[in-house]
Amino acid sequence: MARLEIQLVPDSCWCSNLRSILSKKEWDIVRHDAYARAGGKCGICSRSVSRLEAHEKWEYDEDTHTQRLVDVVALCHSCHSVVHIGRTSLVGDIDKAEKWYMKVNECSYADYRKDLARATEEHIRRNQIDEWNLDISYLVDLISDAIASGRLDATKYVNKGDK
Numbered sequence: 001m002a003r004l005e006i007q008l009v010p011d012s013c014w015c016s017n018l019r020s021i022l023s024k025k026e027w028d029i030v031r032h033d034a035y036a037r038a039g040g041k042c043g044i045c046s047r048s049v050s051r052l053e054a055h056e057k058w059e060y061d062e063d064t065h066t067q068r069l070v071d072v073v074a075l076c077h078s079c080h081s082v083v084h085i086g087r088t089s090l091v092g093d094i095d096k097a098e099k100w101y102m103k104v105n106e107c108s109y110a111d112y113r114k115d116l117a118r119a120t121e122e123h124i125r126r127n128q129i130d131e132w133n134l135d136i137s138y139l140v141d142l143i144s145d146a147i148a149s150g151r152l153d154a155t156k157y158v159n160k161g162d163k
């Protein structure tokens, strides 16, 4: 079982989620690939659930100001609401998310607060960077596989001036 960790996306990255970058068809390919790899199980708590949610995992290089997509993983709703606890505290059930964090990580409320403090500190530090470069090279293989198998229309990706 993977550790359930809180991740706060820097404010300047809010618009840079994959759904807003990709077409619906491309996003469907990316998330269905994550679901297929998951085999019906949450990537963190390993529970078999009928409905999985695709979670984008980003790494942040604070020296080069680069936000890099490293994976898209399928998570259950409970784990996903903990990972995005910032959003959950605004629109979701925070008590439930806190309890779920402690259960999955088999830890105390103090441990939870410690991880939240770590994530918050990281968030404040990363917010001092105004603009992030986006590295989504992770998607290249996935999208080209999809083109090769005919799931995506290749003509859209061919540079028209290039002969």
Ligand SMILES: [Zn+2]
Binding pocket: 042, 043, 044, 045, 046, 047, 075, 076, 077, 078, 079, 080
């Ligand atoms: Zn889970």
